[in-house]
Amino acid sequence: MNKNTNSLLSLENISVSFEGFLALNDLNLSLKKGELRAVIGPNGAGKTTFLDVITGKVKPTKGDVFFKGKSLIGRKEHKIARLGVGRKFQSPRVFENLTVKENLEISVSTPKSPLNLINKKIKNDQLDEIEHLMKVINLSKKINSKAGALSHGQKQWLEIAMLLGQKPDLMLVDEPVAGLTDEETDLTADLLKSLSGDNTVVVIDHDMEFIRRLDSNVSVLNQGTVLCEGTMDTIQNDKKVIDVYLGRPEE
Amino acid sequence: MEFKNLKLSKKTTFVIWVIIIAFIIAAPSILPVFRLNLLGRYLSLAIVALGVDLIWGFTGLLSLGQGIFFALGGYCAAMYLQITSSSEFPNNIPEFFGLYGVDNLPFFWEPFRSPIFSLFAIWVIPALVAGILGFLVFRNRIKGVYFSILTQAALLVFFNFFNGQQKLINGTNGLKTDVTQLFGQMVGSESIQRMFFWITALLVIAAWFFSKWVVKGRFGNILIGIRDDEPRVRFTGYNPVLFKTIIFSIAGGLAGISGALYTVQSGIVSPQFMTVPFSIEMVIWVAVGGRGTLLGAILGAVLINYAKSLVSEALPASWMFIQGGLFILVVTALPEGVLGWLQGEGPRNLLQKLGLKRKIETYPSLEIKNETEGLKNE
Numbered sequence: 001m002n003k004n005t006n007s008l009l010s011l012e013n014i015s016v017s018f019e020g021f022l023a024l025n026d027l028n029l030s031l032k033k034g035e036l037r038a039v040i041g042p043n044g045a046g047k048t049t050f051l052d053v054i055t056g057k058v059k060p061t062k063g064d065v066f067f068k069g070k071s072l073i074g075r076k077e078h079k080i081a082r083l084g085v086g087r088k089f090q091s092p093r094v095f096e097n098l099t100v101k102e103n104l105e106i107s108v109s110t111p112k113s114p115l116n117l118i119n120k121k122i123k124n125d126q127l128d129e130i131e132h133l134m135k136v137i138n139l140s141k142k143i144n145s146k147a148g149a150l151s152h153g154q155k156q157w158l159e160i161a162m163l164l165g166q167k168p169d170l171m172l173v174d175e176p177v178a179g180l181t182d183e184e185t186d187l188t189a190d191l192l193k194s195l196s197g198d199n200t201v202v203v204i205d206h207d208m209e210f211i212r213r214l215d216s217n218v219s220v221l222n223q224g225t226v227l228c229e230g231t232m233d234t235i236q237n238d239k240k241v242i243d244v245y246l247g248r249p250e251e
Numbered sequence: 252m253e254f255k256n257l258k259l260s261k262k263t264t265f266v267i268w269v270i271i272i273a274f275i276i277a278a279p280s281i282l283p284v285f286r287l288n289l290l291g292r293y294l295s296l297a298i299v300a301l302g303v304d305l306i307w308g309f310t311g312l313l314s315l316g317q318g319i320f321f322a323l324g325g326y327c328a329a330m331y332l333q334i335t336s337s338s339e340f341p342n343n344i345p346e347f348f349g350l351y352g353v354d355n356l357p358f359f360w361e362p363f364r365s366p367i368f369s370l371f372a373i374w375v376i377p378a379l380v381a382g383i384l385g386f387l388v389f390r391n392r393i394k395g396v397y398f399s400i401l402t403q404a405a406l407l408v409f410f411n412f413f414n415g416q417q418k419l420i421n422g423t424n425g426l427k428t429d430v431t432q433l434f435g436q437m438v439g440s441e442s443i444q445r446m447f448f449w450i451t452a453l454l455v456i457a458a459w460f461f462s463k464w465v466v467k468g469r470f471g472n473i474l475i476g477i478r479d480d481e482p483r484v485r486f487t488g489y490n491p492v493l494f495k496t497i498i499f500s501i502a503g504g505l506a507g508i509s510g511a512l513y514t515v516q517s518g519i520v521s522p523q524f525m526t527v528p529f530s531i532e533m534v535i536w537v538a539v540g541g542r543g544t545l546l547g548a549i550l551g552a553v554l555i556n557y558a559k560s561l562v563s564e565a566l567p568a569s570w571m572f573i574q575g576g577l578f579i580l581v582v583t584a585l586p587e588g589v590l591g592w593l594q595g596e597g598p599r600n601l602l603q604k605l606g607l608k609r610k611i612e613t614y615p616s617l618e619i620k621n622e623t624e625g626l627k628n629e
Binding site for chain 2: 057
């Protein structure tokens with residue numbers, strides 16, 4: 001039963017227990033269409049498990065997840081991805097033995113059935129889409145290089161482009177700026193900001209400067225539950241958040 | 252295990268093919284009948300090796316049970332030859348049934364009276380068995396070492412089953428084909444064997460083109476994606492179970508064709524085709540030739556087996572040591588196999604070590620240059 005019909009995604013009373021350890025504990029969270037949301041929290045707060053539940057990798061012990069009004073519980077990962085949930089992983093996970101172009105082909109190709117892939121050539125509009133994505137991530141010159149030969153930052157960007165190529169309605173982005181230079185971090189923040197509006201984006205990160213730059217609502221996770229939600233200023237002045245996560249500057 | 256994707260250059264592939272085809276065309280006139288027959292058998296093994304390369308080299312599925320599908324293909328071919336050559340035996344059924352007092356043909360032999368059914372059965376039955384087995388295994392997300400162990404266990408189950416079924420398929424004795432008739436001639440005769448040699452050679456080439464077609468393009472890229480990072484493929488919206496089932500089924504079909512050709516050229520099919528070492532050898536051929544190169548699988552299968560028969564004739568009992576040594580050498584020194592080594596930096600590194608070639612100036616030297624420039628500016 002979906003209480004909040006305005007929301008694109010809603011997690012209702014989600015608990016995940018790994019052999020007695022509660023990774024998520026009665027978590028409630030909902031996202032409006034077109035929203036950009038940052039999720040922060042200390043190590044072990046359940047940030048990655050939260051993404052695992054949405055993408056179908058982990059089945060919650062309790063609770064339900066609704067996406068576009070449909071429950072995601074019990075659906076396989078690839079089915080959830082086809083419904084429009086895209087995920088970027090913590091460390092860049094691109095297919096290193098394939099070229100940049102081949103990586104993007106995998107992401108933009110539809111339908112994703114074996115028969116379609118073995119029989120048919122890639123469609124022209126999909127090729128155009130690849131070209132467009134190459135421009136967005138500024139890798140046009142490296143189109144035929146192996147993805148494994150790219151720098152760390154370029155891999156992060158390629159993975160973001162692969163995510164975009166899937167045309168998801170909901171993008172889950174896990175630590176997109178880990179290991180990036182300051183300049184790359186700024187560019188990534190701008191890119192993610194420009195995506196919200198058309199896309200609904202969830203960004204998980206530790207980098208407070210980066211989160212601040214996103215200028216979005218922030219949810220703070222702690223011990224598997226939402227501690228606080230609000231703008232960056234609200235949460236930075238929240239006593240609970242300071243205690244568990246931000247720390248007191250004077251100390 | 253680290254996989255690298257090796258794409259042989261068009262030129263190298265072309266040169267190797269010219270050599271292979273020239274050799275195949277010349278073989279019947281330069282090789283004695285006995286050697287030609289051996290070459291034909293080893294060429295047929297190249298087809299099962301291509302399948303192993305598809306599932307292992309490209310998709311990362313290390314199957315130790317390809318002998319199942321190889322033997323199934325062999326049995327299909329042998330059943331056809333036996334049933335169509337049984338008119339002079341009691342009850343018009345193959346001779347061995349008499350030994351066990353069987354008067355009526357088991358029902359599953361009936362369709363093998365038809366040559367068309369048999370020609371299809373040789374590859375369709377192994378492909379179906381592989382597809383069903385694969386689907387059940389992949390659906391449950393069994394992979395890696397567990398997949399390998401499971402395929403080996405399946406191999407043992409099939410081996411024991413076939414070994415024990417005297418009344419159905421002559422059990423451990425297997426089915427002989429060399430004394431059966433085809434086109435009014437003995438299958439073991441020189442002219443029929445020569446025909447099988449040509450058929451085998453053509454089918455090896457066809458199987459290579461087919462495999463090439465399967466792995467080129469997006470389908471092949473998904474296979475490589477599954478090998479390198481299966482969850483990532485899943486989160487991109489693809490169902491790896493389907494892709495793995497299809498490729499495992501294709502490899503099963505290739506194994507069946509290979510087994511049938513091997514059977515008719517060696518004169519017998521028996522549960523010995525499903526022994527554990529034989530299926531492991533198939534993996535060794537591909538590892539030595541070069542995973543993920545396709546051509547390496549063909550060269551590995553033919554050359555290793557040819558070497559095996561030559562060595563075994565000269566120094567019986569030494570082959571196992573040589574084969575083991577070869578495998579250790581490949582795993583430690585040439586992890587990408589011989590073709591992979593040739594195609595990569597291998598030959599240049601070797602020449603350098605021997606002092607025959609000057610080192611090429613590479614990126615690090617550029618960095619040093621920049622550093623000195625930086626010092627000058629200061």
